[in-house]
């Protein structure tokens with residue numbers, strides 16, 4: 001480039017700001033974020049508010065003229081961003097927390113600031129290269145074969161939807177086997193894609209809330225007898241309810257025998273494979289034909305980023321599109337056009353934050369953080385077991401999740417206690433239902449959480 005900025009002065013950009021103003025606002029945002037991160041354990045784990053007052057605070061007349069930036073920032077910070085679940089709070093134990101890390105936040109900001117795009121190789125070589133690198137790093141962490149391909153999407157739901165669409169394009173219509181513990185987003189993906197009720201085979205889980213390999217085998221035999229084609233088994237590696245891991249090796253054997261696709265939903269649980277104990281529990285995930293994991297859960301990334309890892313060629317076979325207006329942004333044979341690996345065309349780089357945080361911390365720190373949570377959940381179980389007259393373990397500690405019940409308490413009483421604790425702001429805890437029984441559930445994946453956080457949360461849930 002032979003353009004000297006001095007020779008080409010630009011008129012003021014209508015939507016521009018002078019550089020001191022950009023810096024002032026930018027630094028104000030950095031300060032606000034860092035200040036919150038330093039004090040997040042002092043804020044409520046979740047803050048709720050009804051639509052009426054919130055819309056009143058944030059709405060109002062369409063702003064035809066410029067409003068002062070400070071006041072707007074303040075409104076966003078104090079009202080919009082305050083009233084939500086704080087998934088990175090050390091006592092946020094509901095659903096699956098989002099303990100995002102600062103290096104990842106920085107990576108995300110950088111990408112937004114440079115308006116990163118990873119749609120095609122010619123139009124986004126750098127971000128696409130970062131995405132390929134990150135996908136291969138994740139592949140290595142999951143021990144999948146070297147020729148595995150992948151794509152980063154908004155989360156586990158989108159990743160599984162993408163996988164199922166691609167596998168159906170490859171293998172045609174057929175029956176899909178899942179369990180009553182499979183995440184609801186997979187059933188939704190199947191029905192959205194037009195699978196019929198007859199093809200969606202939801203099997204009863206075993207007493208440990210795992211898919212039963214025997215019932216899968218039986219269902220396959222029944223379906224073959226009815227002239228239906230078994231197409232895919234969806235195994236869960238870390239169920240959202242209990243952390244239960246389906247018997248992956250047995251399911252993989254069945255899939256191998258019948259030439260059935262093995263899709264593994266490891267959205268929250270797969271990162272446990274970074275640790276020795278988690279790796280033992282997850283043995284077999286390396287045999288997946290496709291595997292989903294959510295870096296915005298247990299790999300400490302801010303929302304959103306989910307990852308699909310899958311056998312080579314399957315995505316492009318389904319999603320390839322090269323209309324005339326995209327011909328000049330089509331990579332050559334050796335290049336990857338990520339628009340051809342999923343539903344999105346224009347897509348930002350979700351890889352930068354992963355790349356930057358994996359490099360900044362090193363994988364060893366990720367392993368340590370995950371290991372710590374697995375142990376802390378075991379600590380929670382041990383603490384509950386110290387008071388057997390009060391607490392009953394409904395599902396033991398499994399890769400970061402434990403479910404328990406207060407003896408003699410009704411379902412409503414459990415719900416009331418979980419809600420009261422969440423409303424107090426001290427911690428956010430939810431209930432779930434397991435084989436008809438209501439249980440309190442903790443998902444413990446935040447490396448900030450302490451033993452005192454656990455014991456105090458349990459004590460508050462159990463108090464008279």
Ligand SMILES: *Cc1c(COP(=O)(O)O)cnc(C)c1O
Pocket residue numbers: 096154155156157158183185236238239240265266267268269294306
């Ligand atoms: C969270 C989760 C999902 C859904 O992922 P999103 O990122 O929320 O779309 C799917 N499966 C499991 C097991 C999960 O824990």
